[in-house]
Amino acid sequence: MDIRVRFAPSPTGYVHIGSLRTALYNFLFARKNKGQFVLRIEDTDRTRLVGGAIENLLDSLKWAGINHDEGVFIENSELVQKGNFGPYIQSERLDIYQSYIHALIDKGYAYYCFCSKERLEEVRDKQKSEGKTPMYDRHCLNLSKDEAEIRIKAGEEYVVRLKVPDNEEIRFHDLVRGDIAIHSSDIDDQVLIKSDGYPTYHFAVVIDDYLMKITHIVRGEEWLTSTPKQVVLYNYYGWNVPDFVHLPTVLNKDKKKLSKRQGDVSVTDFLDKGYLPEALVNYLALVGWSPKDNQELFTMDELIQEFSFDRISNTGGVFDVDKLNWINSQYIRKADNEELFELAIHHIIAAGRDTEENIRREKDRYLKIIDLVKEKLDHMSQINNHLDVFFGDEVSFENEEVIDTLQQEHVTRLLNAFMVKLKETEAVDEEFSANIFNVLKNETGAKGKGLFMPIRAAVTGQLHGPDMGKTFIILGKSLLIRRIEFVLDALND
């Protein structure tokens, strides 16, 4: 069997990371099985469309390295469609849905319904007040075809509803949850075609998954309750029911659905914070799926190798930002400095520190800084926490302890000796950095903490930080001189 899977988002706004994970699992499964991965746009709910959402979605997938084989793509800023099963945008398939709905109506598996909103509301309220689950009361089920046609010709608004079979078990198989059976009396006569002529999600998804020869439907568990209605349709048409895989919801630490109110949930949020795409993908793969051993860091190729549905959990996957940060920090350590520099620029500008032109002019210095501090970063926006040390003639003292350190008796002499050496040297290079502490020790008698701490405090305003010798080199001779002068002046005041 040729494996075909699909990711079928609705362009209703930003891409939730739960959606990105759905796309990822589809992609991994397709690649592992040498199958095809289709991207279809489900835009039949015209009231929820958001402009630019398709482009944003495609950009997010591309950023994450989740590539599809068929469907909708962006080329030269234009949406294009590729593949033998198109169109891949549901709003361009209306005639297809029309022909399939007529086949159902003709067989009595679907019927026209002319009930007004007000009537439906009344029925619903009454059922609720009687403690019943609200369901359509089949008021229009027995209208004759002729009568329905007359009313349609007269311009009355209508929808088409599914006639759910009476008294039947609806069964399907989910690769994560096993066999599932639901009694048809619990299923509503779902609307299939809306009054605007568009199909509902439930109808279009079945027609498209069938016509696009989808073998495995991999999607979030919020669709599990919709599946029986869709299975009824497969049965009516006499089509094979595909395999289903319903993925556990991505939860926050309180085990509630991860939502925008609690912070970052969209792919763009993570991109903006400076997470590396490989790290986010690596982490997301682990939310709800567990590899055979306890390996935590995976390249995309390794994920493809390892991925299987039988290791997907059937309880929610908790999204743990600390874990994501740890994984991201591991990727930052290994990443190329140039790549990190390109990511950092955006954050340095956003923090209002400098213009892109200036940052690029100082690229060499930034590359050295990045090399020095990258092991302290969870994500690139944190680069800003490490830049003060490397810019500006003045030193801002981080806390009282720094000031106490500088006010020790021997410090002025130590700083003056440092100043002499700085002025003497041609350049603050590796050799200077390697020897300076020994030289100062011999000349001033200061040693250990009494030597290193005051120098660090004077140069950076902090008592802890990156390697001193490398920091000296990044700062360079003249900036070091100006800073020591500044501190000596401050100590004299």
Ligand code: GLU
């Ligand atoms: N269009 C649905 C969504 O927005 C897709 C559900 C499915 O995969 O069947 O998530």
